[in-house]
Amino acid sequence: MAKLLPENITKQVKEIFSNMEGSVKALLFKSEKNCDYCSTAEQMLQELSELEAKISYEVHELDSEMADKYSVELAPSIVLLTPEGEDKGVRFLGIPAGHEFGSLLQDIVSFSKGAIPELSEESIKKIEKINSPVDIKVFVTTTCPYCPKAVLTAHNIAMVNKNVMAYMVEANEFQDLSKKYGVSSVPQIVINDKVTFVGAYPEGQFVDQVMKAV
Amino acid sequence: MSFFELGSAKKSDLKEYYDVTIIGGGPGGITAGIYAVQAGLNPIIVEKALDGGQMNNTQSVENWTGFTSIRGMELSERMADHARAFDVPFTYAEVVDVETNGLEKAVVLDNGKKIKSRVIIVATGSNLRKLGVKGEEEFKGRGISYCATCDGHFFSDKHIAVIGGGNSALDESLCLSKMVSKITVIQNLPKLTADKLLQRKLNDTGKVEYIYNSVVDSVEGDSQVRKVNIRNVDSGEITSLPVDGIFVFIGLIPNSQFLKGKVELNEFGYVKTNDFMETSKKAVYAIGDVREKEVRQIVTAAADGAIAVYHAARNYFND
Numbered sequence: 001m002a003k004l005l006p007e008n009i010t011k012q013v014k015e016i017f018s019n020m021e022g023s024v025k026a027l028l029f030k031s032e033k034n035c036d037y038c039s040t041a042e043q044m045l046q047e048l049s050e051l052e053a054k055i056s057y058e059v060h061e062l063d064s065e066m067a068d069k070y071s072v073e074l075a076p077s078i079v080l081l082t083p084e085g086e087d088k089g090v091r092f093l094g095i096p097a098g099h100e101f102g103s104l105l106q107d108i109v110s111f112s113k114g115a116i117p118e119l120s121e122e123s124i125k126k127i128e129k130i131n132s133p134v135d136i137k138v139f140v141t142t143t144c145p146y147c148p149k150a151v152l153t154a155h156n157i158a159m160v161n162k163n164v165m166a167y168m169v170e171a172n173e174f175q176d177l178s179k180k181y182g183v184s185s186v187p188q189i190v191i192n193d194k195v196t197f198v199g200a201y202p203e204g205q206f207v208d209q210v211m212k213a214v
Numbered sequence: 215m216s217f218f219e220l221g222s223a224k225k226s227d228l229k230e231y232y233d234v235t236i237i238g239g240g241p242g243g244i245t246a247g248i249y250a251v252q253a254g255l256n257p258i259i260v261e262k263a264l265d266g267g268q269m270n271n272t273q274s275v276e277n278w279t280g281f282t283s284i285r286g287m288e289l290s291e292r293m294a295d296h297a298r299a300f301d302v303p304f305t306y307a308e309v310v311d312v313e314t315n316g317l318e319k320a321v322v323l324d325n326g327k328k329i330k331s332r333v334i335i336v337a338t339g340s341n342l343r344k345l346g347v348k349g350e351e352e353f354k355g356r357g358i359s360y361c362a363t364c365d366g367h368f369f370s371d372k373h374i375a376v377i378g379g380g381n382s383a384l385d386e387s388l389c390l391s392k393m394v395s396k397i398t399v400i401q402n403l404p405k406l407t408a409d410k411l412l413q414r415k416l417n418d419t420g421k422v423e424y425i426y427n428s429v430v431d432s433v434e435g436d437s438q439v440r441k442v443n444i445r446n447v448d449s450g451e452i453t454s455l456p457v458d459g460i461f462v463f464i465g466l467i468p469n470s471q472f473l474k475g476k477v478e479l480n481e482f483g484y485v486k487t488n489d490f491m492e493t494s495k496k497a498v499y500a501i502g503d504v505r506e507k508e509v510r511q512i513v514t515a516a517a518d519g520a521i522a523v524y525h526a527a528r529n530y531f532n533d
Binding site for chain 2: 005006009013016097098099101103105118119120123143144145147148149152172183184185186196197198200202203204
């Protein structure tokens, strides 16, 4: 099979992975039906794991106990686990390709260090106080240069507090979901189906929006 | 699945102090970074989204010497790789404040971190201007867009309006023409101001029609944009055009909000500098599109970067 990642990219990816500390496991959830990108997602994870021994992945069916355990309902979904096997609520729905490839790489490096959130103290203090479930969906397209900022902010927020789940949602792969939320510009962020905004807000404003939805 | 962009994953570990903090990773900022290293200084580039900045939104660049035609994204990557080859570090965050008083300057990032430096070079470029009409805020994200590559997919086989008739409007229209069924370009002047070559390319798509001497009066719809109301600037007459989406490219505004009260800006928000790119504050420079100047091009931004670093190196690091 032809490689997904070109050589000039793998060279740079290796360099980025040289910053990893512990091992990171990715759980890929796929389904036989209606999943155009499941096999591509698997190939991507396989190629990444070949580049760096600290990366491994497991493949699970959407219809499985593991999917229930990690509350995964759509395929392909990727869940990252820390070296201690901890789930931090960080999710990718759809392939993190294009500009989102960088988001995946950064999350992997961050997870290898225990998923310590890279946010300001002020933001962390606010997010720590959340004591009810928060669901952040960041709708993206892989051709959107402003989207990784929103995805990474959301993922870092999830790393702070167990109550927060943060999803990157590739809008073209999940058109029903995009339609449901009326997505026509990305990044579009939907928090608890209550607060919606469009654009890559600076961290402080993003956190304020999350707090509004709590 | 054709491309994989590493983007901000290429960030460097952040140190507390650098000789020169360059805010903005477009052609001006990147060039300044390269010249700084060559002058024996330690620079850092702070970029909020993507190496190359607005260049990424250009389908093809045909006036950067040495390349008859190169995609904006590719030129961005080549420039950033050039800087990295010279060990210019990049970090990715939005600058929310600058401290420009005193010998030691600082920039404050939205992630709470602070970078101290002797010199600051502002290379923040510009952002798209909004329409400022009724319905714009309401329908932002519901049919009004400012980024063709980001949002074009949502308008496959639909009829859209593009507002503006300059280079960026027609360049983005060309990108959109691959997805949408029909484009109506609405221009406030009696003719387009975009380059003739670009006009010809767009006309060749056969999907475009033009409405001249007209501006947007308001936008209407329900859950999504349904129509744009257009006012003729001569007669004042308002007509409605049913569309599924509106893409706005009516010029730029400088990204200088965070500099208000810190350095001198002109009435439009552009940063005033002297011939050496130095602002009203010593050791604070402004280069590229954010600066008050006549010609805003990749090549002039790059030139500004070189001039600023030369001056800074001689005046603030000559011991």
